[in-house]
Amino acid sequence: MLAFNQLEIKVGKRHLFAAEHLNITNGIVALVGRNGTGKSTLLKTIMGLHDDFSGEISINGKALEMFQPAELAKEIAIVYSKSAIFGSHSGRDVLMLGRLPYQNVFAKETTADRDQVNQIIALLQLENFIDEEYTVLSDGEKQLIMIGRAVVQNTPIILLDEPAAFLDLVNRHKLMEVLQNIAKSTNKLILFSTHQVDILPKVCHAVLLIDKNRLQLIEEPGSFKSTIYESFGINNLESDEV
Amino acid sequence: MKVRSDIPLIGLLILGIIILFWMNLLFGDVRMNTEDVFNLLTGGTAENSAWSYIVESRLYRSLVAVLAGGALGISGLILQVFFRNPLAGPGVLGITSGASLGVAVVILGGLTMGSVLGNVGIILAGIIGAVVVLFLLLFISKYIRNSVTLLVSGLMFGYFTAALINVLFLWANETDTREYVVWGLGSFEGLSSTELAIFSSLIIVLSFFCFLLVKPLNALVAGTAYAASLGINVKSTRLLIILITGILAAIVTVYCGPVGFIGIAVPQLIRVLVKSKNHAVILPAVFIAGSFLALGADFIVRMSSNTLPLNTVTAIVGAPIIVWVIIKMNRINVSF
Amino acid sequence: MRLLVRFSIFSLILVLCACVQHTNSTENDISNQADLEKVAVQYAEGFDILYEEGVIKIVTQSFGKNAFFKDSIYVRLDSTVKLDPVCKTIEQETIRFACQSSTHLAFLAELNHLEEVVGLCGLEYVNNPEISEVLKKNLVVELCMTDQVQLENLYQSNPDLFLIYPFGSAESNNYNDKGIQTLLISEYLEKSQLARLEWIKLFGVLTGRTMEANDYFEEVETAYLALKTAATKTEKTFIMNLPFQDQWFMPSSKSVGVELIEDAGLQYFYQDELGTENKTHSSEQVWNDGVEADYWVIIARRSADYSLEDLINEEPVYKEFLSVKKHQVIFCNTNQVDYFSKGAIEPHVILKDLCYATGQIDSHEPQYFFLLE
Known part of the structure; x- marks a missing residue:
């Protein structure tokens, strides 16, 4: 569905992160990373609104640059916080x-x-x-x-940029239910950025993690939490959010 | 379904325009009966040889009012949606002032409307002034997301250009200054047939161009980020918006003077009254409502034997509309 | 506020009325000054000259309902005469003038008193080269850079007397507070040309050239009345001027300008309209009437070679005007002639121009008005 190849994203002179080769399949995928690591920039790049990158982003094997804005609108939809x-x-x-x-x-x-x-x-x-x-x-x-x-x-792809940022606890739960509902009834890739780690194993089939200037894909739900906490250098497993 | 529910309003406005237009032809300081006016319009003659000129002048100024009011209305509508600000309009944002400065430079420089060269020069100067202000606003809006700040910037452009024009007065001779002052009062009157031809063809062509903006405007109500995700090319849309609104406002300003309030009051009113959210409906509705208001204002001006300046009448009619709409829309989030 | 100002002016006048001290002003006293050439006011209603012992009192005042003001000044002939310090007093023949109107300048110029002018409003609009020359040579100060009098420039010019318009009377009061003596001059409010011209007598008293003033007035009066008597009354009508945007300012049927043209035998198209204010007509009204009016008298600033064709180019409907068709457009180009200044003291010349333009005089060299070709 959505694939990155030798991707390297920059903002001005700042190098944000790189990825070797990632292939993201349909279903619900979370995008996790600390503030300022480049979650929003990654989403913007996929939207075709951020040009400062090298490597390739492709949708169903077709490179992002090959899409006209009007065509891309039939491939990717977005929800901001x-x-x-x-x-x-x-x-x-x-x-x-x-x-x-x-x-x-x-x-x-x-x-x-x-x-x-x-x-x-x-x-x-x-x-x-x-x-x-x-x-x-x-x-x-x-x-x-x-x-x-x-x-x-x-669209086959829906991106959500911290969709729960302004929502209360009940609404956050409802949001996840809705996303699962959508994923179940339609065959889409739903990629959302979040800071809620505890819910991930229940909701997602994969997690995209940005850390130490590297974008990696974790596909084993059992290891979501441990990999993220390890990567962030946090030992306290009580903490739900990063 | 929604479009259909707006048909009565649009129909009513069109009927209003037809009635006002006919009244504008029929009534005036010189009394003529319907038969005479009809005769003259169909190329006949009347007892007084000046009457054909009088009817022609009434016809011209009514046409100018219809087109100018419509142009100002849609220009204001597009600016309001683009800047996501219900108080935006060609006047408030300083676009008319920019056009005025362009006109002032040319008029005070001694060129007059009489010649073809003068016409072209003044139109170009007005457009350049208006577009420069729009680009400045765009530049500022990149750094300042607060829409109130944008309005204040627009007002400052207005004051600044007015001050520059006053400075220009120091070098101008009395006749040129007077010509500029008269122009500044605003009026739909006094266009020759050539000028009317230039004026109307430009406005009609540009108004049709506005239909290219239907989808972008529909999308822009959710902001540029969402508009981009809906397949709108934001960069080219921005350029198109600046050119269309700038040129429309500039042409009206050049020929009718800085006419106030129509560009802000009409889009506000129509956005409240029209049920459809599709700009394919809103744009024509605003044009028609702008025509109606301008024609009505001009009728009042003419009934006062032209003693009331146009801008006085548009202010008296327009300002309460703006306040009413602001009160009605106070729930709506003005800022980003 | 305005009422208060008027009231205070009124009170001031009451004080001024009691200015001269210890004088037994009687007819006998005046007759003692037998050698003094005196002024008798025949036509003007806006000013009066009163002779008292050693002084001449000049009173200017409003008449009619539209305005209220009154002003007076004492011209002292004998330095031993004591006057209350509160009174406005000046010494004759040593007066340096500042003028708010170029018409004031015309009166002073006619009395050869131009050298004593030190300040003027609208210096750049003086289009008489001789007068302009003198003013430049004497470094006369421009008082109104904008449309208001600038106090610093007024101080710089340092006049003994500032001749001002009566409107904005609060302002005139201020000048007196600031140590500048003023006199209200309202010659333009007079109801006839001769009454207006008669104000030259007031200027005569101020400049000590009463005799010249009297002589000039008499000469013009005679010439004017002779022309007026000779002029044949006709049924021919006239309209006036050009529009400003879509408004046409027609002078009131009572205005001196209209009276002058009527004295040439024409009839004002709008003579039935009452009131002394200028009346606004819409273009379409005048277009409608222009088709009928025989003459069209225009006073405007235009280029030197302005022609009938240029006029038609301004508005094509003009070619339907009877006056244009018959070549009876009488034009005064204020860009070239000193109509507003010198014209005010030469009504006989203007009247002669008009009589010539209407074909009542065979040979004449037009000064102000001529038929547009």
């Missing part, structure tokens, strides 16, 4: 934005678009607040809608 909408859009309107890459120049909504939106509303159980104005919703509801919008975009 906080999102604001300018206007009095309802949740449904926001979901409909996910159909934009498939619409004509006048952004004409088709019946298919509406069906797709309704389908995702049902899948993610958004019915209760989907017709409320987006800006008055709670952070948890907003985040669910943004995830719904990413699913509506109907």
Whole structure:
């Protein structure tokens, strides 16, 4: 699905991290790393918004540079930790934005678009607040809608940049349930960056770890926690977050 | 379904424009009956040989009002979405001031609207002024994410250019200064047929270009980062937005003077009133509402025998709309 | 606030009225100054000259309903006469003037008193080369760099008397507080050309050239009245001026400018409109009327070779105007002639120009107004 080959990412003169050869398969994958190690930059790079890298990133064997912005929008969707909408859009309107890459120049909504939106509303159980104005919703509801919008975009890859950063404990759990739900019912790669280590074995089938300027893929759920703690130099296994 | 629910509003506005347009042709300081006006419009004659000129002038200024109001409206709408700020508009952001400075340099330099060279020179100067201000704003907005700061910067551009223009006055002679002051009051009146042709073709062409922005604008409500993920080429969109809004605002400013309030009040109002979130609907709705407001304002100006300056009327109509919308939208997060 | 100012001015006037001390001002006293050439005011309503022992009191005041102001100054002829220090007093013949209006300058120039002018508002707009020459030579100070009088420049010019407009009367009060003597000059408010011209007599008193002033006035009056009597009253109508944006400022039917043209035998198109203020007409109103009006009198700044064709180029509808069709556009180019300054004291010349332009006089060299070709 998503593969890195001899990847080396820089920001200005700073070398962030490198990876030899990684192949990430569909399912839920977590991206872990300390602050400033380059998690967001990696996501941005995959989005085609950060050019300062060498090596190759490929999606289903096709190099990232070969995609036009409009084509890439059909491959990758993203959810940021906080999102604001300018206007009095309802949740449904926001979901409909996910159909934009498939619409004509006048952004004409088709019946298919509406069906797709309704389908995702049902899948993610958004019915209760989907017709409320987006800006008055709670952070948890907003985040669910943004995830719904990413699913509506109907891409094989969904990236989430610290999706739980502004959520309370209950909503964090709900978020993970939703991601698992999506992974179960669709065959997507869901890559999310996080600082919650304890949940990883339960949720993910692999973890991407950035540490000591190296990007590595851990594919054995049993060793997620130990590898991460070891790498970060933490002994206390009580700690849930890094 | 949503588009259909906006049809009554748009229909009402179009009907309003037709009525106002006809009233603008029919009423004025010189009383003519409907028959005479109709006769003259279809190429006939009337008892007074000046009447055909009067009807022509009423027709021209109504057309100018329709196009100028529409252009200012969509220019303001695009800027509001692009800067994600309900208080943005060509006037507030200093774009009109930039155009004014360009015009001032040319007019005070002695060139007049009379000649073709003058026309082209003044239009170009206005566009350059407007686009320069937009690029400066863009530059500033890269470093300052706070939208209030952006507005303050725009206002400062306005003050700064106004001050520069005052300095220019020192070198200008009385006639040129007067020409500039008159222009600064704003008016839809006084375009010759050539000027009207240039004015209308530019605005119509650019307005059609705006449809290229439908998808980018739809996406930009979620911010540039999300817009990029939805397949919008943010860089080229930004350039297109700057050119279209800058040129639209500049052309209106060059020919009608710095007309205030329409560019900010109309998009605000329409974004509240229109149910569709698709700019393929919002853009034409804003254009039509801008035309309606401009035509209405000009009707009031004409009913006052032109004693009320246009900007006074647009302020009286526009300022309450802006306050009302701000109160209504106070829940909406203005900042990023 | 304005009311308060007016009231305080009024109070000040009451004090000024009681200025001269220890004088038994009677007819006999005045008759003692038999050698003094006196001024009698015939037409003007805005000023008066009163003769008292050793002094001449000049009073200028408003008339009519639109304004209220009153001012007075004593011109002392005999240095032994004692006046209350609160009174405005000046010594005749030694006065250095600052002028707020170029019309004031025209009066002083006519009385050969230009050398005594030290400050002026609108120095750069003086377009009479001779006057301009003298002012430059004498290093006359520009008082109004902007549209307001600059106090520092006023101090620099150091006048004995500053001649000012009566509007903004609070301001005039200030000058007196700041040690600059002022006199309100409101000649432009007079209702007729001759009344306006008669203010030259006031300038005559100030400059000690009463006789010259009287003579000049009499000469112009005679010439003017003769032309007026000779002019044939016609039914021909006229409109005036050019628009400013879409507004057309037509002078009031009571204005002196209109009266002057009417004295040439024409009838003002808007003579039925009342009020003394200029009235705004929209372009379309004037376009409508221009088709009927026989004459079109324009006072404007235009290039030297301005022609009828240039006029039509400004607005194509003008070719439908009767005046344009009949070549009866009477034009005064203020870029070239000193209409606003010198024109004010030469109404007889202007009247003659108009009579010539309307074909009532066979030969004449036009000074201000001519038919646009």
